[in-house]
Amino acid sequence: MYDQPRLDRPSIAMTFDQMLERVRYEGAYPTRERAEEAIHAVLTALGRQITGDERVDLAHRLPTEAALILTASAPDAEPLTGWGFVKDLATRTGGTPAVARWDTGAVLAAVASLAGPDLLARILHRLPEGYALLFGQAQLRQPQLAA
DSSP states (O other), X not given: OOOOXXXXXXXXXXOHHHHHHHHHHHHTOSSHHHHHHHHHHHHHHHHTTOOHHHHHHHHHHSXXXXXXXXXXXXXXXXXXXXHHXXXXXXXXXXXXXXXXXXXXXXXXXXXHHHHHHHHHHHHXXXXXXXXHHHTTOOOOOOOOOOO
């Protein structure tokens, strides 16, 4: 018998069904199918923005189905700002920026919970400006030194 490779995954705090229900609740979606569409679109878009150890660590904390969606797309060469992320998501899904922002908030609230505060801080540090609000966090600015 051949050895089967196993993913070295920590215990997942939430199953995909639980994540789906949380997103459905957060987004007030009428059906599980609509919540699943939002999860797929947002995680695919997020996977194009996150790179390096943060991408790997986040994938390990997500349910397997969500991790596969996150890692299915190669990261973009140029990361988008938070607002650029929302506009790009709206374009790719054929929706409005308002709907894309709503979907993003509903999905990323669950992702933030699964990531935990330390990993979320690392992710936000690596992403361009504007993502903290998408994850439901305060957008803190670094003080600018006078020239």
